Amino acid sequence: MAHAPHPLATLEQIIKTPSSEDGVPTEVEADLRVAGCMLIQEAGVMLNLPQNTMATAQVIFHRFFYVSSMYSFGINDISISALFLSTKLCETPIRLRDLINTYLFLFARIQHLLNQPSYKSFKVNPMLSSASGSSTGWQLGDGQRLQQLQSQSIKGKEKQQDPIWDNFNFEVPGFHDEIFWEWKDVITANEMQILKRLGFNMQVDLPYSHMINYLKILDLVFEDEAAQMCWSILNDMLLTPIYAIHPPHTLACASILLTTRLLRIPLPEDWYILFDTTYDDIWSCCGYVMHVYNDWGIEKPKGAITSFKLEGNDEEQKVKENRWRRAWVLAQSRKAVRRWLEERRKV
Known part of the structure; x- marks a missing residue:
């Protein structure tokens, strides 16, 4: 193959x-x-x-x-x-x-x-x-x-x-x-x-067109906010490495699953089999996105009916801000990462 x-x-x-x-x-x-x-x-x-x-x-x-x-x-x-x-x-x-x-x-x-x-x-x-x-x-x-x-x-x-x-x-x-x-x-x-x-292999197949086609097949393309929310979730997935782990059709299905859960839209049983993917794969992708929402405090997709807590108390917010600070400092250069690792090894 x-x-x-x-x-x-x-x-x-x-x-x-x-x-x-x-x-x-x-x-x-x-x-x-x-x-x-x-x-x-x-x-x-x-x-x-x-x-x-x-x-x-x-x-x-x-x-x-x-x-x-x-x-x-x-x-x-x-x-x-x-x-x-x-x-x-x-x-x-x-x-x-x-x-x-x-x-x-x-x-x-x-x-x-x-x-x-x-x-x-x-x-x-x-x-x-x-x-x-x-x-x-x-x-x-x-x-x-x-x-x-x-x-x-x-x-x-x-x-x-x-x-x-x-x-x-x-x-x-x-x-x-x-x-x-x-x-x-x-x-x-x-x-x-x-x-x-990367061996000059720059081929990138994005899941946006797959997602639109799947929404049409599932008769969801005219549901309020569904297409836009799927698009936004696919954008948020780019913050995670799953685009380099799962094929585009799996990512498209994951965005549909998470969107329908947030909008409380029922889906046919085993609908994902139609698109040659597994429930474990698409649920794993959803978990990546939810971790980013929780860890970095990104706002939930616009139009979501189902609520989930993204902002915590002052102490939890401080933990997130310290996480941002650490990432921004270490992202400045490879020397910053090396210094941080050396200091960590000394402790």
């Missing part, structure tokens, strides 16, 4: 990832995957890139860390390189300078949050707002938005809504600033590493 064009991680790669063999705990590796994919999604929204370009970049990002270690490659470096490579694969080209400026802006915003006192709670989580496909209002496109930020002529909606952004400031680097050339070299080098380590 011929191999599927959409490559998946092997069982050995899933059980023993390169990062885990270098001492990175499974929980930390999962958090860093989320942080890297959030950067891709946020930057893609700001640059007005289509969803398939952002999704392709996130899938490539996950695949890369099944063949490479976070001890050897920085999360931010691979994130921006995967997105730039994806714009070429999906034929949605962007200026490299716009991409670098966007990431620098996101890094500055993250650093602003990290500089907040530890006792001060985050009022908003700006890195999560676009995970379900919604826009944050920071639209860049041709870079005009960054010029507006530089001149301070207008303020973004997030600044107006939340005092946590009161002292935030970002200046666009000059055309000949060294930081641009440094990031250009980083992107070029890591782009070649991605291609080499």
